[in-house]
Structures are given as C-alpha cells and as structure tokens.
Amino acid sequence: MTTLTIPRIDSVHAAVADAGIHLEITGLTKRYGQFTALRDIDLAIREGEFVCFLGPSGCGKTTLLRAIAGLAPQSEGRIVQYGRDISRLPPQARDFGIVFQSYALFPNLTVFDNVAYGLRNRRDERHLMRQRVAELLALVDLSGSEGKYPVALSGGQQQRVALVRALATEPGLLLLDEPLSALDARVRVHLRSQIKALQARLGVTTIMVTHDQEEALAMADRIVVMNHGVIEQVGTPAEIYRHPASAFVAEFIGSMNFLDCQPEGGHGLRLGEHRLDCAAHHCADHERVRLAIRPEAVQLCARDEGLSARVDHVEFLGAFLRVSLTLEASGQALTADVAVRDGERLGLERGMTLGVRLPAEAMRLFPGQEARA
Amino acid sequence: MIAGASSWPARLSGESLIRLLALLLALGLLVVGLLFPLAAMLIKSVQDRAGDFIGLANFARYVQTPALAGSIVNSLTVALTSTVIVVSLAFLCAYGITRTCMPGKRLFRMLATLPILAPSLLPAISLVYLFGNQGWFREALMGESIYGPIGIVMGMCFWIFPHALMLLVTALANSDARLYEAAEALGTPKWRSFLTITLPGARYGLISCAFVVFTMAITDFGVPKIIGGQFSVLATDVYRQVVGQQNFQMGAVVSVILLAPALVSFAVDRWIQRRQVAQLSARAVPWQPSPSPLRDWTFAALCYGVAAIILTVIGTAIYASLVQFWPYDLTLTLQHYAFEALAGGGWTAWFNSLTLAFSVATIGTLVIFFNAWLIEKSDGYRALRQGLHFLAMLPMAVPGMVLGLAYIFFFNQPDNPLNWIYGTLIILVLNTLVHFYTVCHLTSVTALKQLDPEFEAVGASLKVPFWTTFRRVTLPVSLPAVLDISIYLFVNTMTTVSAVVFLYTSDTRLASVAVMHLDEAGYFASAAAMAVLIFFTSLAVKLAHATISYLLLTRAQHWRQAS
Numbered sequence A: 001m002t003t004l005t006i007p008r009i010d011s012v013h014a015a016v017a018d019a020g021i022h023l024e025i026t027g028l029t030k031r032y033g034q035f036t037a038l039r040d041i042d043l044a045i046r047e048g049e050f051v052c053f054l055g056p057s058g059c060g061k062t063t064l065l066r067a068i069a070g071l072a073p074q075s076e077g078r079i080v081q082y083g084r085d086i087s088r089l090p091p092q093a094r095d096f097g098i099v100f101q102s103y104a105l106f107p108n109l110t111v112f113d114n115v116a117y118g119l120r121n122r123r124d125e126r127h128l129m130r131q132r133v134a135e136l137l138a139l140v141d142l143s144g145s146e147g148k149y150p151v152a153l154s155g156g157q158q159q160r161v162a163l164v165r166a167l168a169t170e171p172g173l174l175l176l177d178e179p180l181s182a183l184d185a186r187v188r189v190h191l192r193s194q195i196k197a198l199q200a201r202l203g204v205t206t207i208m209v210t211h212d213q214e215e216a217l218a219m220a221d222r223i224v225v226m227n228h229g230v231i232e233q234v235g236t237p238a239e240i241y242r243h244p245a246s247a248f249v250a251e252f253i254g255s256m257n258f259l260d261c262q263p264e265g266g267h268g269l270r271l272g273e274h275r276l277d278c279a280a281h282h283c284a285d286h287e288r289v290r291l292a293i294r295p296e297a298v299q300l301c302a303r304d305e306g307l308s309a310r311v312d313h314v315e316f317l318g319a320f321l322r323v324s325l326t327l328e329a330s331g332q333a334l335t336a337d338v339a340v341r342d343g344e345r346l347g348l349e350r351g352m353t354l355g356v357r358l359p360a361e362a363m364r365l366f367p368g369q370e371a372r373a
Numbered sequence B: 001m002i003a004g005a006s007s008w009p010a011r012l013s014g015e016s017l018i019r020l021l022a023l024l025l026a027l028g029l030l031v032v033g034l035l036f037p038l039a040a041m042l043i044k045s046v047q048d049r050a051g052d053f054i055g056l057a058n059f060a061r062y063v064q065t066p067a068l069a070g071s072i073v074n075s076l077t078v079a080l081t082s083t084v085i086v087v088s089l090a091f092l093c094a095y096g097i098t099r100t101c102m103p104g105k106r107l108f109r110m111l112a113t114l115p116i117l118a119p120s121l122l123p124a125i126s127l128v129y130l131f132g133n134q135g136w137f138r139e140a141l142m143g144e145s146i147y148g149p150i151g152i153v154m155g156m157c158f159w160i161f162p163h164a165l166m167l168l169v170t171a172l173a174n175s176d177a178r179l180y181e182a183a184e185a186l187g188t189p190k191w192r193s194f195l196t197i198t199l200p201g202a203r204y205g206l207i208s209c210a211f212v213v214f215t216m217a218i219t220d221f222g223v224p225k226i227i228g229g230q231f232s233v234l235a236t237d238v239y240r241q242v243v244g245q246q247n248f249q250m251g252a253v254v255s256v257i258l259l260a261p262a263l264v265s266f267a268v269d270r271w272i273q274r275r276q277v278a279q280l281s282a283r284a285v286p287w288q289p290s291p292s293p294l295r296d297w298t299f300a301a302l303c304y305g306v307a308a309i310i311l312t313v314i315g316t317a318i319y320a321s322l323v324q325f326w327p328y329d330l331t332l333t334l335q336h337y338a339f340e341a342l343a344g345g346g347w348t349a350w351f352n353s354l355t356l357a358f359s360v361a362t363i364g365t366l367v368i369f370f371n372a373w374l375i376e377k378s379d380g381y382r383a384l385r386q387g388l389h390f391l392a393m394l395p396m397a398v399p400g401m402v403l404g405l406a407y408i409f410f411f412n413q414p415d416n417p418l419n420w421i422y423g424t425l426i427i428l429v430l431n432t433l434v435h436f437y438t439v440c441h442l443t444s445v446t447a448l449k450q451l452d453p454e455f456e457a458v459g460a461s462l463k464v465p466f467w468t469t470f471r472r473v474t475l476p477v478s479l480p481a482v483l484d485i486s487i488y489l490f491v492n493t494m495t496t497v498s499a500v501v502f503l504y505t506s507d508t509r510l511a512s513v514a515v516m517h518l519d520e521a522g523y524f525a526s527a528a529a530m531a532v533l534i535f536f537t538s539l540a541v542k543l544a545h546a547t548i549s550y551l552l553l554t555r556a557q558h559w560r561q562a563s
Helices: A011-018 A061-069 A111-115 A126-139 A155-167 A185-202 A213-219 A237-242 A247-252 A340-346 B003-045 B057-064 B066-099 B105-117 B121-131 B149-173 B177-185 B190-219 B222-227 B234-244 B248-279 B293-322 B346-377 B382-397 B400-411 B425-435 B437-449 B455-461 B466-477 B479-495 B511-520 B524-556
Strands: A021-032 A035-046 A050-054 A076-081 A097-099 A173-177 A205-210 A222-227 A230-235 A257-263 A268-271 A274-277 A289-293 A299-301 A307-316 A320-327 A333-339 A353-357 A364-367 B323-325 B329-332
Touching (some): A035 A061, A061 A222, A097 B455, A247 A364, B003 B382, B003 B466, B066 B105, B066 B293, B105 B524, B121 B149, B121 B511, B190 B248, B190 B400, B222 B234, B293 B524, B346 B382, B346 B479, B346 B511, B466 B479
Parallel strands (some): A050 A222, A173 A205
Antiparallel strands (some): A021 A035, A257 A268, A257 A289, A268 A274, A289 A364
C-alpha cells in the first residue's frame, strides 16, 4: 500500500539525524497466540518530541504503548531508551510515567497522596515533598485540592491529577493512553491545549495513544498512523494530512474523495472521457488507480469550465457548505467543501449542473481497489 | 534519572523474585495442605492393612458388604429429599424477599441467617428434644422415630436453608424490569411471565443452588451423627470405620466414594458459573415490585412461619440447656454449663475453639486474599497462576470428613518432615483454612476484579514496590470483602465438626467436637449447652464484627462518598 506518486525525502530519517534519539524501536512484533497484534515495527522518537499513535481500534497502538512501558512485553524486537536496551526490563526498571484512560487514581488516597505516591518511596524530606506536590498541582491549576479524594473531583480534574502523578518522579518519557477519551467534548478541547502547553514547557518526550484524529492533529509534533498492527505512515500533522502515504491514511485522516481512473502518460489521468493533468507518476497505462482529493481542494466553477457534475445535496455546516456531487461522465460521487460566499455566487441548488476543477497539486494517486487485495 | 538507571535492574529482579517466591509459597500451601493429603488418601484406599498394593480389592469388599453399600442409597435418599425441600422453600422465601412488598424483609433475612451461626449438631439436638421419646411434638411423627431419615432431613433443612436462601436471593435479584414491561405491554398473564421470564432468569442460580445444597447434605456429618440412630450415611460411615473400627483403609474407600458426588456437583457448579456470566446484561433495569396485599401477606406468612421454626429450634436448644431435667423438672439452672466433670474438655475446648477461630480468621483472611491478589494481578507465570486458581477452587469439592481423614494419612506418617504439626493447633489451622478456602478465594477474586486493572501498572511506573501498592491501595480498597472473609472464616471455624473431628488431641479439644462427645456420653443437656455456647459466641463476634465494620467503612473509608 505505498503511494504511487514519487516519494519525497523521508522527513523522519532526515529529522532524526539532527535531534537526539530518545527511544528507538526495531523489529518489534507482538503475538497473542495465533493473532499478530504488532508486526515488525520500526520507530525512532526524538528527545522532547510529542508523538501520537493514531489508528482505529484494534490497530495495535495501545499494544505498542504497553510494550514500550513493559506492561505487555513484545514477542520479538528491541526497544532502546537513551542507548540502553530496555527490551527485557520489567516496568519498574524503565523510565516512564503513564496516564491511563481510566486514570487509575487510587480512590482511597487524597490528591496529595496520589501525587506523592512515587515521591514517598524516595524518602525525600517531608517539606520538600510537600513543596513539590504544591508545584505540580499549581502546574495544572489544582492548588488547594490536596486534601480531596478522587471521587470528589470532576473527570477533567482527575485527569490532571493523574497527569501530575505521572510527572512527579520526573520521568524521561511520558506515556498517555487515550487520556482524553472519557471526557466531555468541551473539557477535552481545553485539556488538549493544557497538556500540550505543559509538555512543551517541561520538554518531556511524550507518546500519546488516540483514535481521535483531530486530537492527534492538534497536539502532535509527529503522528504515527497505524493499522492492522503495522505503521502506515510517520510524519508531522501537515505531512500526514497533505501527503498521505497510503489510501488508508488518506481515508482515515480528514475526509477524502476517491475516484477510480486510468493513468494516461506520465502526467495524465483519464477519468471517463476527460483527461486530467496531475503530478508525475510512474504507473503503466493499463493499471487502475484511485485519485484522492480532499473536499476542500475541489473547486466549483461554471459548467463549461471543468468536469460537469450534478448537485445532489447541499449541507450547510456553518463555516462552509458541503456539496455532494455526481460526475456526469463517470457517475462517480464527489464531495466538495466550499465557502458560503462562493456557494452563493454560484447559486448552488439541488439538481443543478456545474463544473468541477481538480487541481493537480492537490491530487494523490493510490493503487486501484482490486490491486490492493 | 539516567544516573539512577544502573541500580534499577538489581532491585527489580529482587522484586519479581519475591513475587515468584510468594506464588510458589501459595502453591506450596495448597499442595501440602490439599493435594498431598488427598493423594495419600487415594493411595490408602488401594492398600491393605500392611500397606501393600491390592488394587480395587477394598472397593470390591465395600460393595459386597450390605451394611456399608447400603449407606450410598441412604445418603442419596436423604440428600435428595433435603435438596427438594430446601430449594423449594428457599425459592419461595427468596421470591418473597425480592419480588414482593412483604413487610419485615430485613428482619426475616436476619433471622434466616441465624442457623449459620450454630454447628449442624444444634438442630439435631433440638429435634431430639422436640420430637424424641420425651418430645412435645412426638405425636406429629405418627409413630415414626425421629432417629433416622426423618430427623436427618429435618436437621439438614434447618442448617442448609440460609445458604440456599442467600444464593437464591442473589439469583432472583438479577431481574430486568424491561422484560416484564414488555410482557405486560403484550398482555401476558402474570403466571406466564413467571414461567417465561422469572424462572429462566433464575435457572442457573437454581441449578447451582440445588447442587450446593445437595453437596452440603450428602457430606454433612453433624446432623446424622446426633440423630441418625441406626440409619447410617456415608459421612458417619467414615467416622465409624476410622474411629470405631480403626479400619483406615475402609475409611479411605468410603471417603473416595463420598468425594464422587461432591466432585460432580463441583464440576456442574463451575460450568454453570461460567454460563451465568454471559447471561447478565449491564443495561438491565432492576425490577421494583409494586404492592399487592394478598400476595405480599401470603409470602409474609410463609416467611414468618419459616422464621418461627428457626427460632423454635434454636430456642429449644437454649431452653433445654437451661432446665434441670427435660421434660420432668423444668426449673431453670446453669448447671449444664459447668462442663468440667464431663466429657469433651469443657470450657478449655471452648477457649481452644475461640483461639482456632481467631487464628484462622486473621491468618486465613490475609493469606487467601494475598494469594488471590497474586493470582489475579500478577503478570507472567500464567501456568502457575492458573494452577493455583484451580487448586483454590478444589477445596469446595472436598468434604470435611474426607479432608480430615486425608490429613491423618498424610501428616501422621512418621517419615513426613511435617509430622511434628500433627496433634498441634497448627494442623487444625491449616486444615480449617484449606477446608473453607474456596468461598474466600472467590470473594477475593470478585472484589479484585472490580478494581482498576491499572493500579499495579501505575505503582510499577512510579517505581513503588508491588507490596507497597498492595498495602496502601489494594487492601484498603477491598476492605469490605476482606471483612466478609474474616467473619465467614470465624463462624465456620467455630461451628465445623467434620474435618477437625479426626485431628484434635487431648490438648486441642474443640467446642464443636465436645458437643458430639457430650451427646455420645449421654449428657444431652450439656451437649445442648455447648452448642448454644458456640451459637452465642458466633453471634457475639458477628455483632462486634458488624459494628467494627460499620465504623471502619464509614469513618476510615469516607473516600467512598463524594462530598
């Protein structure tokens, strides 16, 4: 499932070269009996980076996180942290803090005791510990909650306590397992920026597992998109969004139109009776390919200026209009997002016919459906 | 952080080594306390008196001896009759508690648990007073003797009823109001929704309950010992062969036979438990009964009738222990509580029982809960943990008589390095702990499953040793279950006869065994007195326990309530 467009320089390897590597995973495989949850994973994470593991449920992202933590040891492969091989070490011997989806706050301990849980063990002096807990709670706007029990806190507050508990021992690596998924949408958005700001401030290398692409795009320095136990793509949010490496990534991140077409020469495609210009590709003319284009990249124009298409449906989504179209030549469906003003200018209404332009720079080509099998 | 890295692996291997050692220790406990003795017993059943292997000759001789083989039929008859009576009665009472608006539910439930606090010898003694040759209700038996199957069934029913009631209340409490509303909307008559919704919903609970009752009835020793007369059952045969005739081989044979029905019902019960899990839906809405005077008062009358019988039986034992000479001289006296000159060990035995019960309750609670935690919350050593779980489930299938006899065979061998514990309080503690292991294990596992599965992972990520997380979080959060286990162990240890009857010595006589000896020696009033003493001891400790639990759970556990 590789992209058919000529690949750009792999930004991952280029970037790894100039920043220190915090964690390096090579050839990691995890099997549960007959089922392979992770297959031959290679990944390098830089010092101070915020990385998101993104993918649908069952893709192996949580398994990978638990392997890094030592909670679900891998079947094969190596994990190296700061140049130290931690592959076979149990969780206690690894350097990380973790926040679980359930937070796993100790219900019988106060907020203070929860945050100090890992500190107490170091036999720090009492007043130093108190000072440290106060600092940590101040970081997440929870000063004064020391004496409360978790049950008396809101979900967002519990989440923040779990976060500073994980940070209290100053781990080199912070692992977040779907930390926001149990929260209301509004709290989630607020906490998202708070966690990101805190991470940037402390500079702690962070891995977050999420199935929410919006969350990943908003928070991550780099996103690792996973599916069926393999990594589909690693890249910055913009790279992932603009240059998806596979049809899966293209479809999973944001919305995407797919149109079946045939290559025609090195720079062209045939879509029904039209020939489209596109970026350089190296597909033979008889292959079937899929053209992918984001709805916001589709341009609507007068009927005679592009591919003619019929308007099936216009959805008003506040900031923009989502237009469902059928291309008249091939009968394929296409969605376009247009600004409200442009829609008004064109006089959009159901049943009308207009023109569609597909800019070459916004297109991506992927193997056709049958080729994928 | 990086500087400290080199010291972690060393400490860590220490920590997982300790965990492994603890698991092996738990395994050792159950292997030595359960598997080895059972193996010793199986071996004994295929040996002759000289200790040579003779195959199944002992079993052949057993089958050919009518006096022995007849006990199988006797046991089955008595156990099946008791099962039918107890399950139907308990089902009706449980239905009254869960599905009607009958008044006084809590009082009834309290009264219905009273029989658990007494040894099974107590109802037998009371029944002799009520229906025996000098009994007030002798005519009610229409010429039949209370000594025999009638008495055994009556005594069993009294003693087992509370257990059946608890199981069936749980089974019937799991109702889904939505099903009843749907039935009502479709115009289904009440009797039909009972047959199509209530009964199927409780069917696993009912089957499970029937097997538990059957197992208890077929393995109980106390009731038939007192009231069985010439009617022998398997449990009394084991005792008679071993203590009466010193025929250990035949004792082993009868034990193996006694083990069979218990093993079958154990297997069926496990199978049902597994099925039941899938049946419950998390989205069920509990059904609330609405008042219906005729139904409510019918069930109230039934339940109060049962409660009256329970109070009568216990009251008879108390009264009989307090009068000069039943039924001729009914002046009150405490003389039957002066056990010193009589058989059985008297107050020393009572004190021993108390020591044993406290020891088992404290040691057993900690050991069983900690082992359950090791099994449930460790990762790695999968095979070891599964083996441990199986061993923890097994004691439920081993009748007390069998376990006690097995201990003689195993620990009384002169070449056994643990031979020194034979005849001490230690062997009694070990035996009782293993005997009641399963229910405590299941209670622990249920409580542990309700905890966040990531507590241990969080503790490990914060570099806190696992035993600290166990002490600071797991144990306090599971306190209600831990308290339940401790009182369960205390009461059962206080009242049990079957296993310990083979293991006490003159230094370690026990109150429950003393009841039996007093009865054997003809001191019926003192036997009643000792049984009553056990009952009130259990009751007092249970009340004290309830008070302490209440204080602990409300004061020290205020983290449970949001405020």
